[in-house]
Amino acid sequence: MTRRIVIDPVTRIEGHAKITIHFDDDGRLADARFHVTEFRGFEKFCEGRPFWEMPGITARVCGICPVSHLMASAKAGDEILAVEIPPSADKLRRLMNLAQIVQSHALSFFHMSAPDLLLGFDADPATRNLFGLVAAEPDLARRGIRLRQFGQEIIEHLGGKKIHPDWAVPGGVGKPLTPESRAAIAAKVDEAKTTAIIALERFKPLLDVYADERDNFGDFPSLFLGLVGPDGAWENYGGKLRFVDHDGTIVADQIPASEYRDHIAEVVQPDSYLKSPYYRPRGPVDGVYRVGPLARLNVCSHFGVPLADRELAEYRDRGGRTPSSSFWYHYARLIEILAGVEMIERLLDDPDLLDHHPRSHAQVNRLEGVGVSEAPRGTLFHHYRVDRDGILQNVNLIIATGQNNLAMNRTMLQIARRWIPDFRPVPEGVLNRLEAGIRSFDPCLSCSTHAVGTMPLIVQLVASDGTTLSEVRRD
């Protein structure tokens, strides 16, 4: 008789999901699957609305990464206006996007994953959470809360709200930074930097403490995708797309966002509302790629800020040029926090941030625009088609988390193989390891299942023995 174990709901992640572990007639592990259980069909109701509304609307797609949608949407809008935005707008958007990365990464590490990493995967589930961390490590927990607050306050200074600001617009941003806000942010930079360094030093020994988890939390070769600058430097807002292979070989480089469809295609899973993008030239099996902190560090050459570059060198000493285990997402995320704080500090000295003309004005000059940005959890695409009046005819979003879907499923199977090779009662801590495997990717599911577009598709019907029964394609 076939049996299955269901983890419902997956906790300490953003959004609604389940994990199932399947066993065959003899009780041996057959498969482990990650299921996203929500669907909202967002893009369809945007059709017929003016593209000017999209930054404000799409910010509300997601409560964790509203700023990422704001950026990708405003950039798609810039393309439709066919204008160059003022240098001040570019820098102000960068400032907000860096703040977004810092706050979201702090949330992922301190609020979501530190309970596993610092209290233990097998710790009592009743206290294996932020409040348990507050009790066990009050200073560190408070620092983590304040680090997230640092990022959220920058967003509020710029956009007037911590969550769902509608500040970036096609052509630029609504208003510049004030001198008072700049001073308030600057006063908190040192504490944020210190917290990032403390967290990094706490994490590094865990690579050995949790060697088993390190080697089984999604450790496999894959491609990696992220934005890089013209010189290969780490990017989050500008730059172009780069794919690298598992050994760091550059597979495709300096690809403009508008050409994303030549490189990315998508497959539908019958048991999840989340679709699965893959690297088109290699197909859905060999074309698995990862996005997010691990991928961004693997595709870039350097950060260009001193403390983070020193950490990146140590990271590569420890893990090689392109670490392949998803456990390393945590490490990469902490280095990105440090880099983000350093970049914020450097940006604050720029007088352009106070410039009173941070917006270019124009009407519709192109009927299509693609905007891309790095959300905390990976590369985010907004693709709009409009008519002459700027009314949306078609909307397509490719969300960061979806692009990790194939890798997350592979991670589930690897963890299950290590800890649950056959059907038996398992301790809670084992099931928590499956969830922790998902947490390392820091998925954002309310975002990911909004995507309803005209992506190229391959739909496969696969039998229980893995053979493909039928396949339909739309290129």
Add this chain to the structure above:
Amino acid sequence: MDRLRLATVWLGGCSGCHMSFLDLDEYLITLAEVADIVYCPIIDAKEYPRDVDVALVEGAVANEENREMLLRVRERTKFLIAFGDCAGAGNVTAMRNPLGDPESVLARSYVDTAEPPSSPPVAAGIVPILLPRVLPIHRVVNVDLFLQGCPPSAPRIRNVLEQIVAGRRPPFDDMVVRFG
């Protein structure tokens, strides 16, 4: 006085209200001194417990699982707060309603864009079925307080929690009734 048993729940929404809850920042530590957070997406409780004093419910009712969860929450909770504009009014989550039944929305994703057409995901007991219309939570259960906002800001959440901790019912004023 017994410690307050506080829960937070998310249904169909964007998690922005929960992020605003986390924007309570260091007040979260103060809150944990007087209340037990017995169910919340950031803690590892898999079952909604009994005898909950106060629940903040984010999101609208979009699928069968949301509906079942909400009924359970109501049954086991003394004071239920509609937390944010999706819970209180449907908001963005309900914007699919004018498009008709969910089949048309699903079709866009899994049928129209596939050649030849495929079908939406189906996995009994795993992938929940969408309701014909997205509903604000007061269309399904009785609500004791509406805390509006998209999301309600952290100071407004704190205002409500502080009054509840002090044993008072939050007044019906512009600290709770403010949309957007």
